[in-house]
Amino acid sequence: MALDAVFRDQWGRVLATLIGILGDIELAEDAAAEAFAIAAERWPGDGEPANPAGWLVRTARNRAIDQLRRQQVLAGKTTLLARDLEAGPQPPEALMDDAATIPDERLELIFTCCHPALALEAQVALTLRALGGLSTDEIALAFLVPSETMSKRLTRAKHKIRDAGIPFAVPPDHQLPDRLAAVLAVVYLIFNHGWGGGRVDLAAEAIHLGRALAGLMPDEPEILALLALMLLHDARKTARLRDGQVVPLDDQDRALWDTRQIDEGRALLQRAMTRRRTGPYLLQAAIADLHLYQPRDWRQIAALYETLAQQTGSPIVEMNRAIAVAEIDGPEAGLAILDRLDLDHYRYFHSTRADLLRRAGRRSEAHHAYRRALDLAQTEPEQRFLQNRLDQA
Amino acid sequence: MQYALLAYAPPEETDRAARPIPGTLAALLDRPHVTGWARLHAEESATTLRNDDGRVLLTDGPFIDSKEYLAGLFMIEAGNLDGALAIARELLLQARPGVAIEVRPILDGCFRGA
Numbered sequence: 001m002a003l004d005a006v007f008r009d010q011w012g013r014v015l016a017t018l019i020g021i022l023g024d025i026e027l028a029e030d031a032a033a034e035a036f037a038i039a040a041e042r043w044p045g046d047g048e049p050a051n052p053a054g055w056l057v058r059t060a061r062n063r064a065i066d067q068l069r070r071q072q073v074l075a076g077k078t079t080l081l082a083r084d085l086e087a088g089p090q091p092p093e094a095l096m097d098d099a100a101t102i103p104d105e106r107l108e109l110i111f112t113c114c115h116p117a118l119a120l121e122a123q124v125a126l127t128l129r130a131l132g133g134l135s136t137d138e139i140a141l142a143f144l145v146p147s148e149t150m151s152k153r154l155t156r157a158k159h160k161i162r163d164a165g166i167p168f169a170v171p172p173d174h175q176l177p178d179r180l181a182a183v184l185a186v187v188y189l190i191f192n193h194g195w196g197g198g199r200v201d202l203a204a205e206a207i208h209l210g211r212a213l214a215g216l217m218p219d220e221p222e223i224l225a226l227l228a229l230m231l232l233h234d235a236r237k238t239a240r241l242r243d244g245q246v247v248p249l250d251d252q253d254r255a256l257w258d259t260r261q262i263d264e265g266r267a268l269l270q271r272a273m274t275r276r277r278t279g280p281y282l283l284q285a286a287i288a289d290l291h292l293y294q295p296r297d298w299r300q301i302a303a304l305y306e307t308l309a310q311q312t313g314s315p316i317v318e319m320n321r322a323i324a325v326a327e328i329d330g331p332e333a334g335l336a337i338l339d340r341l342d343l344d345h346y347r348y349f350h351s352t353r354a355d356l357l358r359r360a361g362r363r364s365e366a367h368h369a370y371r372r373a374l375d376l377a378q379t380e381p382e383q384r385f386l387q388n389r390l391d392q393a
Numbered sequence: 394m395q396y397a398l399l400a401y402a403p404p405e406e407t408d409r410a411a412r413p414i415p416g417t418l419a420a421l422l423d424r425p426h427v428t429g430w431a432r433l434h435a436e437e438s439a440t441t442l443r444n445d446d447g448r449v450l451l452t453d454g455p456f457i458d459s460k461e462y463l464a465g466l467f468m469i470e471a472g473n474l475d476g477a478l479a480i481a482r483e484l485l486l487q488a489r490p491g492v493a494i495e496v497r498p499i500l501d502g503c504f505r506g507a
Contacts, residue, residue: 117440117474119453156437160453163410163438164498167473175475 003040006052011036011133012212014056016105019112019168022064025130025158031067035060054102106131107216108168110209114183115166122157123186129154131212132205142193142202180217184226184281187213191230203234214268221275221282224268229285231265232292234258246385249291262292283308287320298327315341319349322356331360347376351386358393367393395428399463409435410500422503431468431502440478442485443493449482456495464492468504 011032018028035056049055113126125143128134134142140150160166171179191206210227217223239256240247269285287304290297305321308314318341326334334356343349354369370390377383414422414432422430439455467484471477474496481494488494 115474116451117453117478122453159435160438163434164440164496165471165473165477167475171475 003043006039006048007036008133010053010056012106012109012131013053013102013104014060015130016109017053017057017102018060018064019109020103020105021061023168025112025161027064027067028060029130029158031060031064032056034063057102104216105168106212107170110183110213111170111179112161112166112168114179114186115161116179116182117164117166118157118160120186120189122153123182124189125150125153126157127186127209128190128202128205131209134205180220180222183213184222188226188230188281191233203230203237206230207234219275221272221277222279224272225279225281225285228265228268228272229281229288231261231268232285232288235261235265241381244381244384245388246381254294257292265289278307278311280308280312283311296327298324302328315343316346316348319343319346319352323352326356326359331356335360345376347373347378347382350376354389354393358389363393397466405435414501427505429468429502429504431504432500434498434500436497438498440474440496441493442478442481442496444485444488444490447486449485451478455497456493461491461493468499474498 014035015028015032018032019025022028022031038059039052039056043049109130110127113130114123118126121143125139128139128142129136136151136154137147139154140147143150170176187206187209190202190209193202207227207230210223210230213220213223214227235258236249236252236256238258239252239254242253265285266289269282269289272282272285283304287301287308290301290304302321302324305317305324309317309321318337322334322337322341325337335353338349338353338356341349350369350373354366354373357363357366357369367390370386370393374383374386374390377386409432421427436455439453441452441454441456443450443452469477469480471480477496477498481496485492485494
């Protein structure tokens with residue numbers, strides 16, 4: 001495997017293990033970065049070790065021990081490390097060959113990165129850095145902020161984790177539902193950012209995180225459902241753009257849909273549904289699945305949106321229900337629902353409303369709404385699509 | 394009478410934890426009429442809890458002063474931030490509406506009691 005791929009594959013795992021040993025994210029991150037750099041130097045000549053993760057952890061730990069010895073700040077570190085400090089660095093090859101002997105502490109790391117005492121934007125950046133292995137520059141680029149700003153955001157968050165004592169632990173059962181919801185919200189936010197923007201492939205990053213979570217907590221239906229939801233959406237990625245313009249679902253070339261990904265998403269959805277708990281991601285995944293059939297079952301879609309709206313209280317869900325209702329009872333029925341919503345700031349509200357007004361034959365109002373949607377559109381493909389509709393309106 | 398003295402500092406670039414308390418200040422802190430003192434971690438380590446109709450909302454960062462005034466302080470011991478937030482939450486839910494509690498880790502301190 002190329003080193004890049006190993007890096008991608010092992011970074012989160014290696015970093016999590018090191019934080020478990022060293023008790024400090026910054027120290028662990030520096031040590032991990034050094035170990036990966038040494039690997040980049042040696043592996044092409046010496047060959048990749050049998051247990052890359054083990055080699056990386058051991059090498060990083062040796063580096064950290066060296067650094068701590070130099071600094072002589074040994075107090076308060078774990079007994080495991082204290083023992084290592086006495087024995088001195090060990091050759092990385094001496095380490096266990098069995099990957100299972102390295103504890104997988106990525107869950108602890110995810111829950112630390114998505115702790116509610118951190119600002120949401122910091123949670124997102126930390127998760128991409130620590131679990132996804134993205135560089136600070138890549139994350140900065142993805143969120144269109146200067147590198148220096150992103151670097152400060154990450155440093156501040158790491159200092160808060162250290163100084164405020166945010167635990168490196170999986171939350172106890174009574175806190176787990178809330179804390180897991182926070183983790184899933186971060187992953188889904190990363191995914192949605194990937195859809196709208198199209199710079200660094202954040203959608204792929206989010207799916208990668210979703211797969212890791214599904215592997216770590218295979219019995220959590222909401223994790224399986226979120227992964228299913230992301231796969232079902234992402235399967236239409238190629239068909240969603242034509243000539244640099246957004247293509248509505250009904251006009252998409254279905255031959256371009258990734259059927260392997262759709263099958264995987266559906267299988268995950270089935271697994272999630274057998275758990276008999278109806279969380280928001282399960283409902284959304286089920287809706288995403290219904291949207292892939294032709295003709296679409298708008299009654300069932302509308303019913304699921306209604307359940308979801310009751311669960312979440314989200315006006316955006318109500319907006320989507322309005323689209324389904326318009327298909328069943330006509331555009332005026334959909335518009336009646338939209339009129340009750342306070343979503344003036346939301347770009348898709350205006351494009352949705354414009355579309356229903358156009359179908360209802362209310363041309364000048366439609367024109368006005370397309371205009372407003374165009375003002376709020378954030379990507380060029382969206383702008384081209386809306387400009388096209390505006391020209392026709 | 395007992396008094397609480399509240400110290401306010403401008404933002405700083407250096408790491409507070411790495412900066413020792415000046416000897417002259419330490420000498421004053423050792424005098425018997427000082428019944429306790431604590432140096433707090435920088436404000437970026439703060440978490441603020443607010444009571445929103447019985448639901449406790451968390452935000453990253455210090456309490457931003459508006460019309461509220463500083464009404465009191467608690468010193469607590471907890472294993473980690475989750476433990477501290479649980480205690481803060483309990484206290485907040487018993488306090489009157491509109492109260493907010495900022496949780497700040499203590500860097501170092503000394504408590505001799507009154």
